[in-house]
């Protein structure tokens with residue numbers, strides 16, 4: 359593991375623990391990404407052999423739902439991976455900026471950081487973002 363530069367805001371121990379949690383979560387994510395990809399390939403294979411689907415034919419309804427769910431899962435996974443990588447980079451290069459909300463630039467609560475070491479936003483901003491997302495998709 360890379361060494362963490364000294365921070366005026368954080369105890370070294372705290373950053374080390376966060377980094378450890380982030381690295382663990384990252385390898386977990388990569389594992390899931392691989393499994394979801396395999397599953398998507400599997401859906402493709404099944405729909406070809408079971409329903410004689412050719413390249414451009416639409417997927418059968420059952421597989422379509424399954425595919426949609428998995429594609430969404432995969433997107434969420436990718437999002438999480440980039441948040442994780444971003445947090446790791448911050449700790450390794452600019453630990454004083456770690457734990458600062460990207461939107462309002464206030465400090466993210468310690469409880470939140472302990473529960474989600476990759477959180478880019480404080481609870482208030484995260485809620486606003488989630489509500490906007492919900493509003494957009496109905």
Ligand SMILES: [Zn+2]
Nearest residue numbers: 459462480483
């Ligand atoms: Zn904020």
